[in-house]
Amino acid sequence: MAKKQGEVKLLGIRGSPFVCRVVIALKLKGVEYEFIEENLGNKSDLLLEYNPIYKKVPVLFNYDKPVSESLAIVKYIDDCSKGDPMLPTKPYQRGLAHFWSNFIDEKIVPAVRKAVFTLDEVEREKGIEESLEALQFLENELKSKFFGGDEIGFLDIAATIIAYWVPIFQEVTGLQIFTSDKFPKLYNWSQELINHPIVKESLPPREPLLAFFKGVIEGLSASK
Amino acid sequence: MAKKQGEVKLLGIRGSPFVCRVVIALKLKGVEYEFIEENLGNKSDLLLEYNPIYKKVPVLFNYDKPVSESLAIVKYIDDCSKGDPMLPTKPYQRGLAHFWSNFIDEKIVPAVRKAVFTLDEVEREKGIEESLEALQFLENELKSKFFGGDEIGFLDIAATIIAYWVPIFQEVTGLQIFTSDKFPKLYNWSQELINHPIVKESLPPREPLLAFFKGVIEGLSASK
Known part of the structure; x- marks a missing residue:
């Protein structure tokens, strides 16, 4: 590079x-x-x-x-680029990382979007249910401090949206999807991740994001 | 392995x-x-x-x-597994192979599905339009005999659905989406691909597939 x-x-x-x-x-x-x-x-x-x-x-x-x-x-x-690989080097673990990263983008992100960015009660309930089911699969998959083991790896990076953005969506909407009660392992992971020095300095500041998504949600109501 | x-x-x-x-x-x-x-x-x-x-x-x-x-x-x-790699070994080409294989599954397959498996005129027209637009991007991307160069590679394998299944869908429905007129390079590629000895012996026989998809399409009409 x-x-x-x-x-x-x-x-x-x-x-x-x-x-x-x-x-x-x-x-x-x-x-x-x-x-x-x-x-x-x-x-x-x-x-x-x-x-x-x-x-x-x-x-x-x-x-x-x-x-x-x-x-x-x-x-x-x-x-x-040089440095420690982010994707696992063992083929089987690599295959799983490909699978689970696609799962985040194909299942978790659309389910959370459905729950958060809608005014339709039925649609929202469906979104919440799908989010909970999908997060449970990921909770079951977490076997160590990070998905990458002791250090963050490809799947942790892919899942940052869950650790940092989903709690912001919850604060804006009042929804309870990703909580420490429901997903204790995933919750601990999320705290480790967002406090990792590299991740911490890479995340956009929380307040402007909160304000932005409040605007998005209010915009939805205004246009109903 | x-x-x-x-x-x-x-x-x-x-x-x-x-x-x-x-x-x-x-x-x-x-x-x-x-x-x-x-x-x-x-x-x-x-x-x-x-x-x-x-x-x-x-x-x-x-x-x-x-x-x-x-x-x-x-x-x-x-x-x-051993043997020639199917994914490009150069990072940039590898990145493109990841990108284009996702493109096939996220853009081309859904567009073709929308065009083929519907009775709704408007939906079908939209599906055809999206399929043509998506296939044009792939046509522009094809620079050699195969996407993998002189030999078939990862992206060729990912695109087998276009070379073999789409013509079957067309025969069943009478739609004209993927033709040699519209996509000359992609059409030549498809002929090379389905006649490649390994691919040829891997493809399921055409007649039963035709019969199966005729059944699917007729099932759609029957249930309208």
């Missing part, structure tokens, strides 16, 4: 859990990078040119070569 | 494009395996126990250790 300042660029927005995955990975690997703030209300030519399919952040540029999609980017950073 | 007969088991159904990905990967790597036919109408205890989240095939067992999800399984086979 490029070592010189300015040769690695990350196009993103500060409050996104998907962008944050990439920030954590870059910091863990000690890669210097330039952060380019995207404006999703008025998407940049850079974004439209280099991620024409999803038109979403993050996009990482290494020597101008773009990679999109947060999990693909984190794997890419792992593949092309 | 297990070398002895019976130590690698694949739980699947013959007609599934996702199971077929795993079959191709195992054959490319010369791995002996036992195929266990699943009955999706009456799911086996094996499936419910080892893939409780998705309850879907394929599930691969290597020395009894299960891995689910076709793309995760193919990566796992690649990681733990």
Whole structure:
């Protein structure tokens, strides 16, 4: 991976859990990078040119070569930079990491979204139920301090959204999905994760995020 | 990967494009395996126990250790068996292979499903439009005989559904989505792929698949 300042660029927005995955990975690997703030209300030519399919952040540029999609980017950073690997090196553990990271994006994130960003009672209840069921699978999967063992790894990075964003969603909506009662192991893990020095300095500040998501939820009510 | 007969088991159904990905990967790597036919109408205890989240095939067992999800399984086979790698070894190409394989499952497959398995005119038109747009991105991405270069690789395996199943869907429904006129490069690629000796012997026979999907489509009409 490029070592010189300015040769690695990350196009993103500060409050996104998907962008944050990439920030954590870059910091863990000690890669210097330039952060380019995207404006999703008025998407940049850079974004439209280099991620024409999803038109979403993050996009990482290494020597101008773009990679999109947060999990693909984190794997890419792992593949092309030195330092301890973030993905397990043993094939079976690696296979599980691929599986569980997809599970977070395909099951947990949509279920939580359904629970949080709706005014429809039935839809919300369905979202809560699906979230609880999905989190239980992850709770059962956690066998050590981190998913990566004693140190944080690929799956921990993928799951940051649960540790940091879901509690914010709960505070905004009053929902009780991810609590220490329901998921004691996962809750302890989340505290370890968000207090890990690299993760801590990578997370966007809590207050502006709270305010932002309050706005989103109030916007929903206003437009009903 | 297990070398002895019976130590690698694949739980699947013959007609599934996702199971077929795993079959191709195992054959490319010369791995002996036992195929266990699943009955999706009456799911086996094996499936419910080892893939409780998705309850879907394929599930691969290597020395009894299960891995689910076709793309995760193919990566796992690649990681733990000898022979030429299926995923690119260069990090950037590897990153792109991750990106494009997800694109197939997240964009192309849902768009084609929407076009094919509906009786709703508006929905179908939307599905066709999304399929054409998505296939165009893939057409632009194809730079050589195969996505993997001169030899088939991970992304070719992921895209088998386009080469073999989509034409069957078209024959059943009369839709024209993936044609040599619209996608000349992708069409040539599809012919190379389905005539590749390993792929050819891995594909389920065409006639029963045609009959099966005719049944599915007629079932849709009957239940309107």
